[in-house]
Amino acid sequence: MTKLLEVTNITAGYGDGPAIIDGAHLTVEPGKVHCIIGPNGAGKSTLLKAICGMLSIRKGDVVFKGERLNGLRPDQILRKGICFVPQERALFAKMTVRENLRMGGFILDDKKELERRIEGILERFPILRERADQHAGTMSGGQQQTLAMARTLIIKPDIVMLDEPSLGLAPKVVQEMFDIMKMMSAEGVTVLLVEQNALMGLKNADWGVVLDLGRTLFEGPAATVLADPRIQELYLGGKKAA
Amino acid sequence: MAEILQILILGLALGGVIALMGSGLSLVFGVMRIVNLAHPALIIGGAYITYLAFKAFDIDPIAMLPVAAVTMAAVGVVLYRLLFQREARSAKYSEMTVLLTFALAMMVEGLLGSLFTNTQRVTSPDYATAAFFIGDVFIPKGQLYAGLVSLAIIAALSLFLKYSRLGYAIRATTQNREAAELLGVNVQFISVLAFAIGIGLAGAAGSLVSFVFSFFPAKHWEWIAMLMSVVVLGGMGSILGTVVGALILSVVAAFVGTWIGATWSTLTFFLALFIILLVRPQGLFGEKPEMA
Amino acid sequence: MTVTLQDSSASAVIEARRTYNEKLSRKTDQTRATWFPLALLALLAALPLLQFVGNYNYVLHLVLFTASYVAMASSWNILGGFAGYVSLGHAVFFGVGGYFSGMLLARYGISTLITAPLAGLVAAAIGYGVGLVTLKVRGPSFIISSIALLMIARILFDNWHFIGGANGLTLPTNDLTVQWAKLPYYYAMLAIAAFTVWSAYKIKHSKFGLGLRALSKDEIKAESAGIDTRFYKVVAFALSAFFVGMAGAVWGEYLTYLRPNIFLLILVSANMVLMCILGGKGTIAGPVIGAILIVALNELxxxxxxxxxxxxxxxxxxxxxxxxxxxxxxxxxxxxSGKLPRILNWD
Structure with missing residues (x-):
């Protein structure tokens, strides 16, 4: 089993505040969809923020392709190949879709190559081509999320981390988001997802991670996590799930 | 008719200088969300640098401008590291930075006051008191030069922001700091850079101010409300807005000053600030209503 | 890879959650010490007895000066500390109070000690009016508008010839000998300071105060909880102008002159803010301690x-x-950090 990213026993929090995650670990294998579940305040988003460098890690290690990422800035980590889409989606509301995609390739030095990749993205996501010259802020939630996810593909990252991509979206649209994720993983992009809707997330994932009170309780194949009665009781809302 | 043209020209020339004074303030707010109440005090710092060079070595104030700008930019880097870097993640960031810059303004005033006393100063190059005449209309050379140099600097700044890669990064950071960071912009560096440019602009403005207005350390309190009204009218963070705001307000103030009385010309800015904050807090070109 | 979910793992989480919940619900166990400020007040009231044994005018002056700032900082705290609206323009109300009572003294010979409450009301009325306008914006915009207010007031006072313009006015002195001349103002200012601190305490613990603290945290949520935030804020502004106006009234007669560059000074505003921040914004004892510290530091x-x-x-x-x-x-x-000595817990 090859590991793409390995997080061991990390502690992190905001500013001088208390540690939100304390003793979390995580293993990410290439090409799979990983889903982190857990109740509100468990530290799921904090874990992603710590990995991408937005929060400083107080203890523990984040190792990516055998290289320690601790202490690097978000822009440096992005250059290593880890891309993060936060809950707020990090779009430039007053920029057009095309400009947003262009910002997505900020770290690329070759302008021609960048334009070619933008074309590729617009090819694959017709809805974005349709809205290419519209301000991102004027699009619907699902379209914005599509843009945020599509934008990560411009730099061809190894890992895309998504923080609750389904938040505030209609059920039908949510499934579209998961379809995009599957497509990404089929292309070899590893997906690391935080999902409030645990059942939905796990069903669409290969690997499940349960986080509570800042600690990793459990990680394993998504199907196993789904089937475990204790997890069903504690985190999946009763025994009805199967 | 000639009188109106005369007032208009005086207002516009002064407006150019005020635009430069305000542009650094606007840039610093745009990128870092810092309402820098110390900006005018730092302009006065730049004015003293120019004044000293003029008195000691007879160096022309406009020639001194790059030196004042670079010196103040360096001061800006130090101030950023000392005061603002650690506040970046504070919960009450914007309020905190206003109070911090207020404290900074007092420190700068106190420091300049103890070094140079509160005597009114002004540099007096030949052109400061000379004028061009076109028919009945006169254009004071000092104000004209200062206005033109100001607009040239602002034009250069705008080109830099629009077309350079760093400028692109600065604009992205202005719009959405977190997004810019996640897309590979080193926002820490961009913040220091933008702060340094902002304070550098204060230094540059100081050189021009030194022969356009008389100054003393405590003068900055009068300017802060004036610059705020300009920047708020234009929309905090928008350089173009600052220029338009400065030109509009200083022309209005020039008319008020001539027709009603000099005292009321300063009042124009303060009243304008009040009205704008209440009627349209995001200003003419502002896109950031969260300021309010 | 085999999956094991140990029993201990789940129960450890349940245990941790329980501890966490208990920590949240634990009340801060602190009793306040109201006797301390009362004792302090009694001591200060007795202080002028020193004048029988020598000349302690400087000490009285310092206490009086501190008391004026205790009143102003505590008053500022109502708006800045409880409601979270930082004003850098409160010197305006100091000036309004000083000039209103001072003019009555100069014109009709009525002592400011009598008209001080009236001066407070005038300041409060102006505060109410200004608040109606400026409290529409918050955060940095409000702070800037408060500076603009001070600048506008300064220009108006500097150019209003009826009240002496920039040169100001001289006020008549009282007939007491040098030894006792300060006493009326000393007691008046002490009373104003005590009254302000007491009022701040009452306001903080009233339903009104609770509303202010709620809106300082989140105005929209406070509003949806049924608080008329606009009214609350404006009243808080008026109240916080009231006591500053009273202090200004007495201060003018004590100084025996009125001048814009003494009353309408940004440093006066800054001091109020500074005292509250240093002592502790939103607490009762904070502004008092802040005032004592800053006056001491100034003297130094x-x-x-x-x-x-x-x-x-x-x-x-x-x-x-x-x-x-x-x-x-x-x-x-x-x-x-739970280390507040009991004598400083007045809340």
Whole structure:
């Protein structure tokens, strides 16, 4: 089993505040969809923020392709190949879709190559081509999320981390988001997802991670996590799930 | 008719200088969300640098401008590291930075006051008191030069922001700091850079101010409300807005000053600030209503 | 890969959650010490007895000066500390109070000690009017608007010839001998300070005060909880202008002259803010302690270095350090770490 990213026993929090995650670990294998579940305040988003460098890690290690990422800035980590889409989606509301995609390739030095990749993205996501010259802020939630996810593909990252991509979206649209994720993983992009809707997330994932009170309780194949009665009781809302 | 043209020209020339004074303030707010109440005090710092060079070595104030700008930019880097870097993640960031810059303004005033006393100063190059005449209309050379140099600097700044890669990064950071960071912009560096440019602009403005207005350390309190009204009218963070705001307000103030009385010309800015904050807090070109 | 979910793992989480919940519900076990401020007040009331044994006018002056700032800072705290609206323009109300009562004294010979409450009301009325307009914006915009207010007031006062313009007015002195001349103002200011602190305490613990604290946290949520935020804010502004106006009234007669560059000074505003921040914004004891600290520090700067420029530099420096390292102030920082001595817990 090859590991793409390995997080061991990390502690992190905001500013001088208390540690939100304390003793979390995580293993990410290439090409799979990983889903982190857990109740509100468990530290799921904090874990992603710590990995991408937005929060400083107080203890523990984040190792990516055998290289320690601790202490690097978000822009440096992005250059290593880890891309993060936060809950707020990090779009430039007053920029057009095309400009947003262009910002997505900020770290690329070759302008021609960048334009070619933008074309590729617009090819694959017709809805974005349709809205290419519209301000991102004027699009619907699902379209914005599509843009945020599509934008990560411009730099061809190894890992895309998504923080609750389904938040505030209609059920039908949510499934579209998961379809995009599957497509990404089929292309070899590893997906690391935080999902409030645990059942939905796990069903669409290969690997499940349960986080509570800042600690990793459990990680394993998504199907196993789904089937475990204790997890069903504690985190999946009763025994009805199967 | 000639009188109106005369007032208009005086207002516009002064407006150019005020635009430069305000542009650094606007840039610093745009990128870092810092309402820098110390900006005018730092302009006065730049004015003293120019004044000293003029008195000691007879160096022309406009020639001194790059030196004042670079010196103040360096001061800006130090101030950023000392005061603002650690506040970046504070919960009450914007309020905190206003109070911090207020404290900074007092420190700068106190420091300049103890070094140079509160005597009114002004540099007096030949052109400061000379004028061009076109028919009945006169254009004071000092104000004209200062206005033109100001607009040239602002034009250069705008080109830099629009077309350079760093400028692109600065604009992205202005719009959405977190997004810019996640897309590979080193926002820490961009913040220091933008702060340094902002304070550098204060230094540059100081050189021009030194022969356009008389100054003393405590003068900055009068300017802060004036610059705020300009920047708020234009929309905090928008350089173009600052220029338009400065030109509009200083022309209005020039008319008020001539027709009603000099005292009321300063009042124009303060009243304008009040009205704008209440009627349209995001200003003419502002896109950031969260300021309010 | 085999999956094991140990029993211990789940029960450990349940245990941790319970501890966490208990920690949240644990009440801060602190009893307040109201006797301390009362004792302090009694002591200060007896202080003028010193005049029988010698000339302690300087001591009385210092206490009076401190009391005026205790009143102003506590008053500022109602808007800035409870409601969270930082005003850098409160010197305006100091000026309004001083000039209103001072003019009555100059024209009709009525002592400011009598008209001070009236001066407070005038200041409050102006505060109410200004608040109606400026409290529409918050955060940095409000702070800037408050500076603009001060600038506007300064220009108006400087150019209003009826009240003496920039040169100001001289007020008549009282008939008492030098030894006792300060006493009426001393007691008046002490009374105003005590009244202000008491009122701030009452306001903080009233339903109104609760509403203010709620809106300082989140105005929209406070509104949806049924608080008329606009009314609350404006009343808070008026109240916080009231006591500053009273202090200004007495201060004018004590100084025996009125001048815009004494009353309408941004340094006066800055001091109120600074005292509250240093002592602890939103606490009752904070502004009092802050006032004592800053007046002491001012005296030190003036005594050791003389120049007022150094004073400004020092005030700015103390403010910056306070903001950066003790944003909660002395009382707030101590209270958070549970180390607040009982005598400083007046809340």
């Amino acid at each position: 700067f003036v005594a050791t270095m003389g120049a007022s420029e150094i004073n400004i530099l020092g005030t700015g420096l103390v403010m910056a350090i306070g903001l950066m390292f003790f944003p909660l102030g002395l009382v707030g920082t101590l209270a958070r």
